[in-house]
Structures are given as structure tokens and as C-alpha cells.
Amino acid sequence: MIKEILKILENDARTTAKQISTMTGTPSDEVAKIIKQAEKDRTILKYKTIINWEKVGDEQVWALIEVKVAPQRDVGFDSIAERIYRFPQARSVYLLSGTYDLLVLVAGKTMHEVADFVSQKLAPIEGVQGTVTHFMLKRYKEDGEILEGREEIRRQPVIL
Amino acid sequence: MSIRVQGLTSQRVNQIAPSGIRRFFDLLASIEGIISLGIGEPDFATPWHIREAAIYSLEKGYTMYTSNLGMPELRQELSRYLKDNYELDYDPDSELLITVGVSEGLDLTMRAILNPGDEVIMPDPCYVSYSACVILAGGTPIMVPTNQESNFEISAADIEARVTNKTKAILIGYPANPTGAVMSKEKLAQIAEVAQRHQLLVISDEIYAKLVYGVEHTCFATLPEIKESTILLGGFSKAYAMTGWRIGYAAANKEVIASMNKIHQYTMLCASIMAQVAAIEALKSGESSSAEMVEEYNRRRLTIVQGLNDIGLSCFESRGAFYAFPSIKGTGMTSEEFAEKLLIEEKVAVVPGTAFGECGEGHVRCCYATSLADIEEALSRMGRFVKKHKKV
Structure with a gap:
């Protein structure tokens, strides 16, 4: 039953208990x-909305950053990941398989701000061997919703 | 002197009364901004992977006629599908026919089996084209009344009571349009027994087969010793949201299929190749998208059935298709009056039950293949309407 309830809420967080009932x-x-x-x-972490900020002329700069790290004895990637995700600028952090290890989604007001975060906070962390920054140019689809x-x-x- | 065209149209066609709800439709077209619970089709567009397969086929030049029976690959996939879903064996080369929707399948069936004056027994209310197709093929529809007390199921005893020496076939369609009724295996088996006792064909329209909630759909042809005399009609419109593609199928004994194909080849030639390619993709990998739709419909179904009962329109819990069929008798209005007034006063469109037969009187059909937000708004408007018009 909980899965059914969560599915309904994931699709529309405003659905009331009475409606779900x-x-x-x-x-x-x-x-x-x-x-x-x-x-x-904390099965439900938060209730939020998907917003097309461009509609109100408020554009944030987003970047996807590939991070290559040297895993550490006993804790693997976790402790470096934690050092990264503690920064509020890092909006999502994932461990991936493939040519790099961590994918970090960073948001900032300007390109400069994002670049500063990468060069001054992220790259110097001990164990980080290299970063590749991809600035996001256009959003077509967000969480299953087509924007335009x-x-x-x-x-x-x-x-x- | 010009020729007077009036009176030159076929008597057989004239026999079909113009739909009594024409006026309602005209009214509907004149009002803006309605919430419609009157639409008998999904509110999802065809899943993208199916559309993409059709687009690709056009790019590759699939623009020709196909075999009259339908593309061999589609018939093979369909044969596999019927085997996987129902354990039924149909030979793709002689026992399956791809039609332009179930509508064509129904027309072909009637023309293939009926002689002038043959009778076909069917439930009332039922889908609008059942009796029309019988009449157009020269037969006589024999209606069996059904009602809310028996959840709009047709009873085998009531069918048997209407069998005469002219009876050729029984025509049923469950899950049902307009009622949403589903028949249990046991009750369908009783109908199969009646058919066997009197040597009747059974036409089973199973277009809504995938849309059942909390119950199992029984394919009529799976009942003991009935497959050979059953004409199974099915399609892709409802389960895969493919209404506009016009694609369906008939599965039956090879003599029946050969007769149907004779008419099909002279009148339709074949179903459109693009729709056939899309249907192949739907059968190959449409299961998961169809399952998601069913989950979503079920939430809407529970919301509308509960909501209708809450506002005083008693409604049995329909278990299939995407229709609720509440009683509006408490308002003292006829179905048509109710639908018309509701449309004018609250801008909500429902279909008068009488569109589907005399026994639909006192009911309206509410389709829940529309967004939850619209369903809730419609329910609140209907609640206000019922309160205002309730007979004390």
C-alpha cells in the first residue's frame, strides 16, 4: 500500500490523504x-515543484561536473563524496560507473560563480584527481516533464 | 426536371432511426469551455515507441497494400499474443483477420453470418453500433434488458428465453460500453452452454479486455468447447491509446474468417499499413505502457464511483472499461433532460443512457478517461446540480 501512496504523491504532491483514500x-x-x-x-524527503524559471526571466546557471577521484582505504568514494555534497552549491551528487567516478550537479547565479566553486572548492579537495565541467545550455525535459x-x-x- | 432524391435511399438504412440524441450533440457543439465526461477514448496519446515505429516505417517506404488478411508478421505476433494471454491457438494464416478497428470486424461478422430475418440476441444497453450492424446486414436485433440491480450483466436464462428458430447468434461485449460491467467466468460459461444447446454463434467484442480492475477478464473463446463457434473481436484502440489508427482484429474458425475476408477484400482491401506496423510494435513491447495506463484509470475509477455515490447518484462499482453508469432517477428527469440541463447549467457533458438502448433510461454514461482534476471539478458541479434539482 505504501508504494501505491508514494506513487500518487510523486506524481502530485498536493493530493490529499482523503483523495488518496x-x-x-x-x-x-x-x-x-x-x-x-x-x-x-525520510522515505519522503521533501515536497517540491518543477518550475520553468525561464518563464519569469530568472535564469540560473547549471553545470554537470565529472569528477575523477582516488578511492580511499575503508571508505571508498564515500568520504570524498561527502566532502563534496556538504557544499550547498552541489545540488545532486552521484557515484557512477565508467570513465569518471562522481557526477556533481552545480547551480549558481553566474557562470563565474560556478567556475569559482569548481576551481576553488571542488578541485582542490584531497583525492580529487581531475574535473571536467559541462555547462548546461538548454533544458528540454525535467523529471519527465517537457518544458516547451x-x-x-x-x-x-x-x-x- | 430534376430527380427527387428523397425516397431513393435504401429502406434498410432508413430503418435505422436517426440517433435520438442528435439535438444534444448540436447543443454540445454550441457551448464553449465544457468539461467532458462524454468521450469514449483514452486521454493519453499513443505511447511514443509505437508512434516512432510508424514514423520509421514511413521513412522506410512502407506505403503499399498488404495482404487482405493483414501483414503476416502482425498475424504471427497476434497469434503469439492470444496464445500468451489466453492459451488460445489461432492459425495466423487462416484464423485471424486484421480489420479497420473492431467496428469493421463487427460489420464483417454480421454480413458474413446473417441471412435475411436472422436474429441476434444482445444486451440492452449496449454499444451503439451493435444493433445497427445487425440491421444493416439484414438481421433483427433482439434486446435482452439488463439493469443496475444485476450490475448490468446479461443473464443466460434471459438469453435462452428469447431463442427462436431464427436465432443465429449471441452478441456480447464485456467489459462493456456504456456500463463498465464485467462478467464472471461462471456467468459467461452459462451463456456458452445456451449457445451450445441451441447451436448459436457467439460474437464477443473484447476491445476493453485489458481495462479491468481487481478482477480477471475472461476471454469468451477460452470457455470449454466454445472456441470454434466464437468470433472474437479485439483491437488496440483502448489498451494502447490508438483510437485514431483504426486497427483491430477478428479471430475465429477459418470458414468464418474466409467469409469475412471475402467482404473485407472487396470493400476495404486491407487495414492501413502504417496502423499495422504500429500494431506490431504495440504487441511486441506495449505491455508496460498499457499497465501504467490501467493503474492510472483505476485511481480515477475509484474517485468517480465514490464521488457519484456521494452526491446522490447511485452507481454500481463498474470493474471494467473506463465508464461509470450512475442512476439519475432521483432527479425525476429523463436521461436526455438530465444531460441537456447539466450541460447548459454546469457545462459538464455526460452521455444520456438512452443513446445505448431503452434500458439506458434513468442513467448517464460518465467516462473517466480524463484528468483527475477535471473529474473532481465535474463531480463538484454535478453535486451542485443534483442538489438543486433533487425531488423531495
Whole structure:
């Protein structure tokens, strides 16, 4: 049941416990309890929105940074990852397989700000062997949502 | 002197009464900004991988006629699909026919099996084209009333009571449009027994087969000793959101398929190749996208059934298709009055039950293949409407 509830919330975080109760046939207070518990144990991390900031003329600069690191005895990549993700500028941090190890998504107000973060904070961390910075030029799709030119469903008003 | 065209159209066609809800449709077209629960098709566009396969086929020059029966690869995939889903064996070379939607399949079936005056027994209410196709093929539709008390299931005893020496076939379609009813295996088996006792064909329209919630769909042809005399009609429109492609199939005994193909080759030649290529892709890898749709429909179904009951329009819990079929008797209005007033006063479109037969009176069809937000808004408007018009 919890998976069903989480699926509904992931799609629309504003769905109320009462609505979920109707959709799943679980009593409303039971749904509320499950959600509370999921918030408490951090299964649900946060409720947020997907916003197209360009619409209000507020453009943030985003960069994807490939980071090559030397793993350390006992802790592997985790301690270096932690040193990186503690910076609020690092919005997402992932460990990947392949030619580099960590992928860090960085947001800043200007290109300069992002570049400064990489050169002054990220690259000098002990164990970081090299970085490659890719600035994001255009966002087409975010979390499953197409930003511009989403197709309309055109249907006749009544079909028997 | 010019020729008077009136009176020169076919008597058989004239026999089909113009739809009583024409006026309702005209009204509908004149009003802007409605929320429609009147649309009998998915609100999803065809999944991208299916569209992409069709686009690619055009690029590769797939623009020709195909075999009358349909592309061999599609028939093979369909044969495999029916085997995997229902354990049914249909020979792709002689027992399957690709049609232009179930609509064509139904028309071909009736023309292939009926002699003048033959009777076909079917439930009332039912999909609009059932009785029309029978009449156009020279037959006589025999209606079996169904009602909310029996969840709009058709009873084998009621069918048997209407069998005469002219009866040729039984026509059913579950999950049902307009009621959303699903029949259990046991009850379908009773119908199969009636068919066997009286040597009748059964036409089973299973276009909504994939859209069932919390119950299993029983394919009629899987019932004991009934496959040979069953004409199974199916398609891709509802499960894969492919309504506009017009693509479906018939699976039946090879003599029936050969007769149907005779008509098909002279009137349709073949289903469009682009739609056939898309259907191959749907059968090969459409399962997961279809499963997601079903989950989403189920949430909407529970929301609308509960919501309708809450506002005082009693509604049985339909388990299939994407329709709820609430009773509006408490308002004292006829189905048409209800639909018309609701449209004018609250700008919500539902379909009067009488569009689907006399037994649809007292009900309206509400389709929940629309966004949850629209369903909730429609329910709140309908609630206000019912409160205003409730008979004390």
C-alpha cells in the first residue's frame, strides 16, 4: 500500500490523504499515518515543484561536473563524496560507473560563480584527481516533464 | 426536371432511426469551455515507441497494400499474443483477420453470418453500433434488458428465453460500453452452454479486455468447447491509446474468417499499413505502457464511483472499461433532460443512457478517461446540480 501512496504523491504532491483514500480504498486516517511515517523515516524527503524559471526571466546557471577521484582505504568514494555534497552549491551528487567516478550537479547565479566553486572548492579537495565541467545550455525535459511544446490531446467533445 | 432524391435511399438504412440524441450533440457543439465526461477514448496519446515505429516505417517506404488478411508478421505476433494471454491457438494464416478497428470486424461478422430475418440476441444497453450492424446486414436485433440491480450483466436464462428458430447468434461485449460491467467466468460459461444447446454463434467484442480492475477478464473463446463457434473481436484502440489508427482484429474458425475476408477484400482491401506496423510494435513491447495506463484509470475509477455515490447518484462499482453508469432517477428527469440541463447549467457533458438502448433510461454514461482534476471539478458541479434539482 505504501508504494501505491508514494506513487500518487510523486506524481502530485498536493493530493490529499482523503483523495488518496478514495483512490486506493484505504481509510483516510490510515493513509495519513503512512504518510507521516514516511516523512519521519525520510522515505519522503521533501515536497517540491518543477518550475520553468525561464518563464519569469530568472535564469540560473547549471553545470554537470565529472569528477575523477582516488578511492580511499575503508571508505571508498564515500568520504570524498561527502566532502563534496556538504557544499550547498552541489545540488545532486552521484557515484557512477565508467570513465569518471562522481557526477556533481552545480547551480549558481553566474557562470563565474560556478567556475569559482569548481576551481576553488571542488578541485582542490584531497583525492580529487581531475574535473571536467559541462555547462548546461538548454533544458528540454525535467523529471519527465517537457518544458516547451508539450503536446495537446485533441479529442471530440463526445464520442460514443 | 430534376430527380427527387428523397425516397431513393435504401429502406434498410432508413430503418435505422436517426440517433435520438442528435439535438444534444448540436447543443454540445454550441457551448464553449465544457468539461467532458462524454468521450469514449483514452486521454493519453499513443505511447511514443509505437508512434516512432510508424514514423520509421514511413521513412522506410512502407506505403503499399498488404495482404487482405493483414501483414503476416502482425498475424504471427497476434497469434503469439492470444496464445500468451489466453492459451488460445489461432492459425495466423487462416484464423485471424486484421480489420479497420473492431467496428469493421463487427460489420464483417454480421454480413458474413446473417441471412435475411436472422436474429441476434444482445444486451440492452449496449454499444451503439451493435444493433445497427445487425440491421444493416439484414438481421433483427433482439434486446435482452439488463439493469443496475444485476450490475448490468446479461443473464443466460434471459438469453435462452428469447431463442427462436431464427436465432443465429449471441452478441456480447464485456467489459462493456456504456456500463463498465464485467462478467464472471461462471456467468459467461452459462451463456456458452445456451449457445451450445441451441447451436448459436457467439460474437464477443473484447476491445476493453485489458481495462479491468481487481478482477480477471475472461476471454469468451477460452470457455470449454466454445472456441470454434466464437468470433472474437479485439483491437488496440483502448489498451494502447490508438483510437485514431483504426486497427483491430477478428479471430475465429477459418470458414468464418474466409467469409469475412471475402467482404473485407472487396470493400476495404486491407487495414492501413502504417496502423499495422504500429500494431506490431504495440504487441511486441506495449505491455508496460498499457499497465501504467490501467493503474492510472483505476485511481480515477475509484474517485468517480465514490464521488457519484456521494452526491446522490447511485452507481454500481463498474470493474471494467473506463465508464461509470450512475442512476439519475432521483432527479425525476429523463436521461436526455438530465444531460441537456447539466450541460447548459454546469457545462459538464455526460452521455444520456438512452443513446445505448431503452434500458439506458434513468442513467448517464460518465467516462473517466480524463484528468483527475477535471473529474473532481465535474463531480463538484454535478453535486451542485443534483442538489438543486433533487425531488423531495
